[in-house]
């Protein structure tokens with residue numbers, strides 16, 4: 001049985017990032033009918049930001065038995081980190097908000113990264129290492145912050161570093177850019193360009209789902225439980 005955890009962060013009812021993640025998930029499901037899909041909608045049901053109780057549990061600073069607040073924080077951290085550990089595949093979709101990932105996604109990351117459980121203590125032994133993660137991102141503009149000669153990018157690079165370098169996932173990103181400029185200047189030309197950019201991203205998502213399903217079903221990918 002293969003389990004896919006889908007995590008969506010956009011607050012928009014017409015979200016581009018969710019649309020691309022849906023194209024991937026639906027295509028994978030078509031190839032793998034026994035796929036189990038678990039959804040985490042971070043906009044619909046936000047994860048609370050870290051409190052002192054949560055930090056003391058995360059860092060192991062509570063020496064005595066849990067207070068009520070710590071018990072609650074531990075239960076949430078256990079639920080979310082177990083969901084990630086139980087998932088063979090992670091599909092994550094997010095918008096760029098103020099040059100970065102949305103705070104609801106950061107709040108989820110802050111709860112699921114538990115040292116020794118999901119976050120490796122030893123770089124040679126990563127609990128989530130070798131699993132696949134597909135990240136669908138949507139940017140209103142080009143997604144880069146240019147300051148003189150320097151260029152900054154805090155969304156895709158952050159998620160690739162975190163999921164790939166730190167956690168050991170094999171990360172595939174699909175990024176749709178300039179979603180706002182095309183929506184604002186609604187001429188037939190820009191509309192056509194926009195439709196084709198979106199179609200291209202959805203096709204990339206379906207193509208990736210197809211090749212990933214082949215690898216998983218033939219055993220060419222990482223072990224699927």
Ligand SMILES: Cc1cc2nc3c(=O)[nH]c(=O)nc-3n(C[C@H](O)[C@H](O)[C@H](O)COP(=O)(O)O)c2cc1C
Nearest residue numbers: 010012015016017095096097098099138140141179
């Ligand atoms: C609060 C907020 C901040 C945003 N900040 C940026 C930004 O810094 N850079 C950018 O390119 N687009 C920015 N946008 C535009 C979104 O990235 C764009 O609308 C994108 O399509 C959102 O993803 P979604 O369609 O999946 O909701 C922002 C939008 C909102 C609502």
